[in-house]
Amino acid sequence: MRRVWEEILVNLTSPTAERRNEIKGMMDGEIAKEIYNVLKHIKFLVLLDDIWTTSAWDRLKAAFPEHETDSKILLTTRHKTVALHADKNGLLHEPQCLDDNESWELFEKKANFGNRAMTxxxxxxxxxxxxxxxxxxxxxxxxxxxxxxxxxxxxxxxxxxxxxxxxxxxxxxxxxxxxxxxxxxxxxxxxxxxxxxxxxxxxxxxxxxxxxxxxxxxxxxxxxxxxxxxxxxxxxxxxxxxxxxxxxxxxxxxxxxxNFLQFIDLRDRDPAVADSLSSAAGTNVGPSKKARRLAIYTDDGFSDLLPFINDGNGSLRYFIFINRDSDEPSKKVLKPLFNHFQLLRVLRLENYTWRDGTSGKLPREIRKLIHLRLLSLRNSKVDKIQSSIRNLRCLQTLDLRKTIDGGKIPNVIWSNVSNLQTLYGIPTKYLDVNDFLQQTNLRKFVLFVDKDLGRINHSSRVVTFNRLRSLALYNREDDANAIDITPVISCYPCVYKLLLDTLITKLPKDYQFSPNLMKLTLEHTCLKDDPMGTLEKLPNLRVLSFFIHGYMGNEMVCSKGDFPRLKSLCFQLLTNLKEWRIEEGALTSLRRLQINGCFQLKTLPDGLRYLTALKEVKIKMMPWEFQERIEGGKDFYKVQHVPSLVFLNQLDTDSSTGSGDESLSE
Structure with a gap:
């Protein structure tokens, strides 16, 4: 329920990164109320696909208004009882199977029958x-x-x-x-x-x-x-x-x-569908001794696992605990879990803490999970990663985002765990230079940088990570100093995705970026000079996003012939931007444009009328006057060719300076 609601709210409102974090911290009732209010004021079609049970709908429906709204809910299900339960007076559509002609038409297309060279x-x-x-x-x-x-x-x-x-x-x-x-x-x-x-x-x-x-x-x-x-x-x-x-x-x-997998679902389901699910999935009351892999789905977390730990079947391969409740597990449960399920391949303990609310250590029994491929402790309160983690020689993905702030990571991880492909949330102060440079198999890397960044990237031993495809650098410290990222990105010459969320001294030259770069996100970089003159030369750039304080200048120009392959462009909370110009012949492939919270931008660029490939323009959290100029006003000619024009959460004049109430517009 929580995941579905979060996803719906994000899609309805296109929130900023900060707002997304706020949403994650909301109580369930608060998220439901947010969705409810948005759907009452703006006309949306919400599709909820494949609802299996009446109880599933009962858990979700609090977010959807029944009356006084122009929004519509389209719900699909394989069970008629679910549809009637959701709305007895709603329009019930029961799709019919295809007739002979329709069946043949579909078959002919999929079998490529009509294109066969039959002599x-x-x-x-x-x-x-x-x-x-x-x-x-x-x-x-x-x-x-x-x-x-x-x-x-x-x-x-x-x-x-x-x-x-x-x-x-x-x-x-x-x-x-x-x-x-x-x-x-x-x-x-x-x-x-x-x-x-x-x-x-x-x-x-x-x-x-x-x-x-x-x-x-x-x-x-x-x-x-x-x-x-x-x-x-x-x-x-x-x-x-x-x-x-x-x-x-x-x-x-x-x-x-x-006997490859046994699927045991301990969650509540409607009796009408429970039998068919059990039949299809081969489930039964207890785990099979023959099953090579065991998957357990539960709403109660650790308490439901105890019978399986005592049972003696250690075939569990994938375990996820994402805590959202106050009743949190203890180390007394983790130790037998690690001792018993030693064939685990995936272990996710997220939002995890101890019962007394303090941070602590993972049990040293984690060393027994020698087959582990993925370990995620994201958002967990762990002040120390045990040195026994060195036993996890097969580990390929390690996620420590928001986990060890102020804690410690043993150096042995870098020398013993040499197969890492994905590494999230490591502060530079915990990286041992010589050992870290052995991690040449990395494909995705999220690094929290500080003053120690220079110690790593200016090492006398130059190593390039040719397999890395995605790189993200973060620094949100209040006293953060600007860093020179040029030597950093030169170590990763083949990346496709690059996110810079840190104050930087200057933007690298175009030839210093990876020629493969397709997606670039700039946030808190505080660039003072117009970056378009450099970025327009990146030959394969498809997606470009400027988030809060990504650019601090007043003007921006897209020149003729620039960004030949760019498909998506986003300006979000560029609060100093006053003028944006697009020359004819620029941005010829652009399909999607989003402008969000750029309060001083008074008008859309005239050059938008030349962008014939443009399919969607989304305007959010902009002054009412900005919208009025576009909707039938003097700027309408610039976007009249665009099929989808969306306005969300427009502000009154005072709101754009931070003192008014936010309102909604269809």
Whole structure:
């Protein structure tokens, strides 16, 4: 509930970094009230996808007004009782399965049937007959049709299609399926066929990393329509993906059959769906002695784990505890957890503290987790990391953000833990230069800098981190001195993402940045000279964001021909910016522009009218006069070609100087 509400509020209001931190610190009721008020004043469509239970909706609904609002809630669910429970008077839409013509149209597209170079008319007709016969087993369900089409898209002969037809029949006759409903048996059988048709795994070689092979597998699953791409990253690679409910059921069923994974859900669920979930996932009352991996979902945290610790099954591989309540676990529970579940690969103890409210040490028993790949202690009160952490030789990700302020990190971590790829939240004062320079496998690095930064980056031993792709430097100390970041970024010549949240002496020259740089964020850098003359020359820059005090100057100019590939530009709380000019021929690829809290900026640049690729302009926390100039006023001609123009949280004149009340505008 908390995560869903936070995500909704962030998407509704596009908050600043400071505001995001405030949201994370709010009580649940406060977040619900914020969402409630926004939806009452601004017209939004909120889609809540895949609500399984009536209790899930009951936990969420406090944030959504029932009356006196123009906002709408669209809720999807596989269970009619959930929809009727949410709103008995609401519009209930029950999608129907596709008919024969619609099924064939979708299948033809996914199987690439229409583009096949068929020279023999009879072969073409036979393939069509086989396709239509196999479609019957899909029962008109789009997911099954898409998966079947994906399977056949790589098969080009009639013999292959004949064999596939026989396999489909075999699977249906076996009666496989994770659901009692007859209509789903054929669907589950088709999905099972897609699973069993997967090729054998490839072996990782000396020049191929595990991540490379995994990404190839991921692409293969996408091509077969077994998983769906949710978002792409800056480089065009998959950033996140989704799994259809039925495909997830199949995956859990296969995992259970092969003793690969046992899934135990101790959270409250509606009786109407509990049985079907247990059947699909292979769950039961207690853990199986044969299962190689154990996943436990619980609302009560540590207390629910004690029976499993006493049971003797140590197959738990993934444990997350993100504390949001006052009843916090003690070291008495952590010690047996570490002693018993020694096969853990992922351990996240976040927002963790001791019962007496003081900071403390992690139990030394953590040394037994020698298989651990990820350890996160984010936002936890730990004043010392035990030297026994040196045993975690397989560790690849270490997250210590907001964990050890004023604490200690043993030097042994740098020499013994040499496989780190992701490192978050390390203060420079705890880095041993010689040992840290051995961490050449780093791919993501978040560093909290201070006066010791020079000691690290001006070392006589020059080392470049050629594998690093993402770098973030933070310094929020009140007495922070400006630092020279040029020698810092020269150590990381291949980064794609760079975040600078620290006072800097000057902006490096364009040739001193990584030529691969795609995303750049500047916050609290307090630049005095217009940075655009330098940044416009970065050949691959796609996303550029200026946050609070990122630039302290009055004017900014985007020149003709600059930023040829920039797609997103954000100005947030640049309180000194008065004039921004865009010359014709600049920013030709820009698609998204956001201006937030730049109170002295009186008008949009005239050059916006030349940006034909621009799809969205979002104006937030700006004076009312600024909005009035754009909405049908003298500045409307600059943005009349933009499909999406959004105004949020506009301020009256006094508010822009910090003394008025904030109001909302549609």
């Amino acid at each position: 023999n008319f009879k072969d073409n007709e036979r393939m069509k007959e086989l396709g239509q016969e196999m479609l019957k087993y899909c029962a008109g369900l789009p997911l099954a049709i898409v998966v079947l089409g994906g399977l056949l898209s790589t098969k080009y002969t009639i013999d292959e299609w004949e064999m596939m037809r026989k396999n489909v029949k075999t699977y249906i006759n076996k009666g496989k399926g994770g659901h009692d409903e007859q209509e789903y048996k054929g669907v589950s059988s088709v999905l099972s066929l897609s699973y069993d048709e997967l090729p054998r795994f490839r072996i990782v070689g000396s020049t191929v990393t595990v991540e490379d092979v995994a990404y190839d597998y991921l692409n293969e699953l996408v091509e077969r329509n077994m998983i769906q791409v949710a978002a792409l990253g800056l480089t065009g690679k998959m950033k996140s993906c989704r799994l259809h409910d039925l495909m997830r059921d199949l995956s859990l069923l296969k995992a259970h059959e092969e």
